[in-house]
Amino acid sequence: MRLGKLGYYGDFLVYPLIVVILGVALVRRNTAGHQTGWAACVLGGAALWTLLEYLIHRTFLHRGGVFTVMHAEHHAFPRAYIGTPAWISVPTFTLLVAAPAWLLGGGNVAGGLTGGIMLGYWWYGVVHHVIHHRTALPFxxxxxxxxxxxxxxxxxxIGGNFGxxxxxxxxxxxxxIAAPITPRSAPQARHPKI
Ligand SMILES: [Zn+2]
Ligand SMILES: [Zn+2]
Incomplete structure (x- = not known):
């Protein structure tokens, strides 16, 4: 949906902040020995996000329905401030990731997995923003x-390139999607006619 500047850029601060809070909560709550498992869950969550990002984009955002209509607006106006506000995405992650992970694996797993997925989501936002809004590219x-x-x-x-x-x-x-052959990248004739 269309967002104001605050709503759009707010994500870039909200998510790292939540991950830091989750990390601090772990340090305050646990004795030594749990950090490695927590870090593994963070890495696993971040990796899992890349698959979720792909699947959500390929299905919900392109196969019809209300989310596809919203996403079509991004396709029409790629530089507009369009996204999911944090007041929707944070409770969604809490309900669909943190709560089941807590029930199944306890606080450490839930905190790590949720933190990792949130880090992945934050990085997705950064990359997508850079792709559409920056001309001089970092890295x-x-x-x-x-x-x-x-x-x-x-x-x-052709539909594709969902990651x-x-x-x-x-x-x-x-x-x-196979890249179209541009004159620059077109293969040269081995024996050009003179
Ligand atoms: Zn798309
Ligand atoms: Zn885009």
Whole structure:
């Protein structure tokens, strides 16, 4: 949905803050020995996010329904401040990730997994913002590849390239859009006519 500047940029602060709070809660609550498991859950959650990002984009955002209508607006206006406000996304993560993880694995697993998924979501927001809003790219090699991948998603008539922070799931699940051959990248004739 359309957001104000505060709502749009707020995510970039809210999520790191929650992850720090979760980390501090762990340190205050636990004796030594739990940190490694917590860190493993964070890493696992961040990795899991990359798959969730791919699946949510491929299904809910492109297969019809209310979320597809909202996402279509981003496709029409890629630089507009469109997103999910934190007052919706934070309770959603709490309900769908933290609560079941707490019931199944306890506080450490829930805190770590939720923190990892939130870190992944935050990074997704950063990458997507950089792709659409920055002309001079930081970490050019990493971002320019992802920008090309995502721009093909926006502009190709063929559906695909659903990953934003990684191209891995598109490669593994066969949804990579083949880049059109540009004059610069077109193969040269071996024996050009003179
Ligand atoms: Zn899309
Ligand atoms: Zn986009």
């Amino acid at each position: 050019a090699r990493y971002f320019s590849r992802l920008r090309r991948h995502h721009q093909l998603h926006h502009h190709s008539a 934003v922070t990684t191209v891995m799931w598109d490669v593994l699940l066969g949804t990579t």
